[in-house]
Amino acid sequence: MLNSIRSYLTISLSVLLFAILFSCGSKSQKAEAILEPKSGSNVKGKITFTKEGNTMKVVADIEGLTPGDHGFHIHEKGDCSAPDGSSAGGHFNPKSMMHAGPDSPERHEGDLGNITADASGKAHLDITDSILTFDGESSILGKSVIVHEKADDLTTQPTGNAGGRVACGIINLVN
Ligand SMILES: [Cu+2]
């Protein structure tokens, strides 16, 4: 009698655990970074990262920029504390690649190219990326997004010569 109750409980618990694990695994994961101004700028904004199958959708809305192109990267440290954003370290590069543009198969994982501000200083970006991930050592979670003063030339090593850092935000999972 006691044995059958025990095995019934064991089976029930296993089914429950399996159900919990399965529902977590199948949920689409989303993260966001809220930008704070750096280097005396007025740049603000939000970036969302949504995992869709094997790709990552990246949507950014940023304001307070000078018109034109601004380097837009994920940097290796989730630390925006320095007034000039230098605490975020270099470009996120877990696979030791060269700096390049977002469409290059060999690039820093964090190389998202440029974001372009209009005459009013607003920039909108909506891209799908095949390299960014939330999994393992290449996960962008806990890293930071940096927006630069100048355009990323997609060539100069290892920074793209994008100048100072005008905004910084840490990437965190959201529901
Ligand atoms: Cu950068």
Ligand SMILES: [Zn+2]
């Ligand atoms: Zn880079």
